[in-house]
Amino acid sequence: MSNNEKKALLSIAIPTYNRANFLDKCLDSIYSEVNNDPIFEIVISDNASTDNTYEIVRKYKQTHNNIVYYRQHENVGFSKNFKKVLELATGEYINPHGDDDFFNTGMIYEIINLILKNKDCSVMYTSWKNVPLNITCGINMNNYLNELNGINFITSMIIKNEDYKKIEDKDKFLNTEINQVYIQLELLKINPKYCILHGNIFRIDSGGAPYSGYNLSDAAINNYFDILESYSKYGLDIETLKNEKIKVLNSIIFPSIYKVINRASEIDLDGLVEAFIKYYPNEVYFEEKLNEIKSLLKLR
Template structure:
């Protein structure tokens, strides 16, 4: 579906180096915060465009964007706005952002997440060489930290003092990023390179709640070089997830999309799925159970996850207890298995616990 309205503050036809795309719906206040934190960072980078795709918000989002566009234009910052005539769903809005983005690199960011001050400065040197030409980086993983109230007061840094690592082995990328391939604000992709590779149109994945995998995993499959930014340039707002089946999306859909996008490469798909079972599911399930969040449909989770992962021992050892045992016992057990999972992770990646020289 075509957007109802489209505006642009730039007449330039040159392809930007980077598009930061923000899909939004009825989160005017969160969007204000995201744009205010990003705005002063953009002044130094005229080769970056910002695209905001409004999914027919009924709140003050149009007014917020009109004011932001005026401010941005006064500083020479490219801000493009599209507004859909009706809500087309989050997946379709993400895909709309991807198709509309003109940048050689593409960074989809949630409207409730923040690129913290200095975050853009961490990223930009990796997207171009010393002569200002686009680099050969396929993926950049921007690590993150969670916050609920004040992203500055709750700021977290890398405990090992790392700045970044360069990865050339795609299996290392799979192990380091793992389930975070699904976090939309955490992956910067080389869209120009992806356009030159055989890949499915992201629209084919609408309805899975994981369309973002469609532009990241093909680059992992045809990998050359990736970067991990360890200084946590993204602050991820906690507590906003709702409206989907956790078991179905991160069971059937995750496994299906990963194997579909990484065909014949269990060396790349297994680290993503196994980490999800060992560490991510136990943590998120306990958080959801403790919060009493019924919108994620935990009552359906066991059936959905067992159907997908029932033949994987990690489901029964790590995930199942966190989902079904009495909450106090599940929390205690998961503390122990989390330490085991961390040891497994560190054993597989022995070189990633020191600063890159």
């Protein structure tokens, strides 16, 4: 088998919709380093974009032979398009990748080193931390969650394709818009070993695309904790859930509210108080944080 016929080691799988300018920057950040290196496969699933997304992809296809492009016939929603891009990936490992996220120089090959040194893991994660590059490894979903500040960022995921295909019900939480959380926990059921790459993996201008049509209470509280709580029968313990609730408050809920107040975000905050009351009533800080949320919401 020739090098061109060998399976790629890593598929960078990009779901996209009407973000041609961001996609152009994303592909440039990738191809400026990997060029036509056959260990990479770049897969794009276009959710029936109406902008110039195809022209951007065609520009890269003219000079690169490791790019795969698929276009949906109609907009099928983020979750189904995300599922499609994972299906299209043929690499040994898959890095689902947001179209508005950009690697820092040298980080793509650090991810390759991570994979090569830890092929006994089905789940890996790249943690955004302002620390020197380092790798930590562990076992089980409690340790995985406790080491990270949330696991809902798709671009940080690196998953073993062979084990992803073993997940029997890939649609179980598809309607939540955060099916990536379910995928990671299912993979940890299959193989509890994980590794995390800590450091400045992504450029500071990553994640710059505006959010709209996104309900904070559903994604960050209702759906997230419904998924996590469904794994209590597989060993996810109460202390881990308590830790996650604090992290969600400090790193997602309050920062998102402040962004809306400052007109820096259009995230939908409807139902936030009700979600907090449903999932946080037994926490010692419940009354204090509930009052804080209510006060902040009045400032919108």
